[in-house]
């Protein structure tokens with residue numbers, strides 16, 4: 001009897017937060033998983049959890065995707081291991097809440113390389129294979145902050161706007177090839193991204209200002225498999241964003257000072 005072919009999903013930033021929940025959702029749909037992040041320990045913990053929950057197969061690849069040439073190395077690693085990637089999730093990201101002039105150049109490089117370059121290169125490499133096979137799904141992680149280019153977000157917000165617009169255009173290029181491209185645009189999510197303590201994360205969820213990563217992952221995956229162009233999550237922010245944009249400068253500055261205090 002012919003063995004059923006394994007379906008692989010490659011997820012970046014999958015050791016915790018939204019990425020881990022996306023991995024859980026894909027495992028529940030029967031996908032074998034290739035998880036990428038920098039920290040080996042986090043990856044192994046995630047792997048153990050996913051396997052204990054019934055994931056068919058999980059491989060981990062410890063890699064800093066902000067390093068030059070990392071997307072190509074990741075692609076080669078997948079090819080070398082014989083993983084035919086059916087689902088690519090570009091989720092790895094870091095937050096930068098700081099005025100550009102006060103940011104270390106290494107941090108600027110890291111954010112640009114991870115959000116813009118790695119996302120672009122990984123899409124190019126894996127989308128080509130998907131296109132020739134005539135099937136595949138790509139999910140790219142943007143953010144509601146992409147609509148909020150306020151002080152302190154001069155780097156983070158535009159890089160996430162790039163991810164959104166890039167995904168729309170790639171989707172057009174993939175039309176008719178059997179490859180779906182979806183961009184996720186979540187508002188605040190209770191994860192370690194902002195350095196919020198676990199107590200503040202719980203409080204944020206209880207107050208309704210933060211989404212749970214479980215909910216975000218569920219909606220993102222159903223949107224991706226339904227071939228939606230965009231999955232935006234956090235309707236309250238649709239009202240808040242125009243208001244925030246038009247607040248007086250002094251008030252914006254005060255909000256920035258106050259919100260920075262909540263970080264670890």
Ligand SMILES: NC(=O)c1ccc[n+]([C@@H]2O[C@H](COP(=O)([O-])OP(=O)(O)OC[C@H]3O[C@@H](n4cnc5c(N)ncnc54)[C@H](OP(=O)(O)O)[C@@H]3O)[C@@H](O)[C@H]2O)c1
Pocket residue numbers: 012013014015016017018019036037038039040042063064065066067091092093094095114141142143144185186187188189190191192193194
């Ligand atoms: N949390 C939110 O409110 C929110 C809202 C909108 C959009 N997002 C976006 O959602 C994505 C996931 O965020 P999250 O909230 O789940 O954050 P998180 O809990 O901090 O997880 C980030 C993941 O990315 C990995 N990562 C970070 N830098 C990396 C690098 N250079 N190379 C490879 N992997 C790297 C991390 O592992 P290592 O540290 O071990 O590398 C971790 O697995 C990000 O793109 C973020 O911008 C988040």
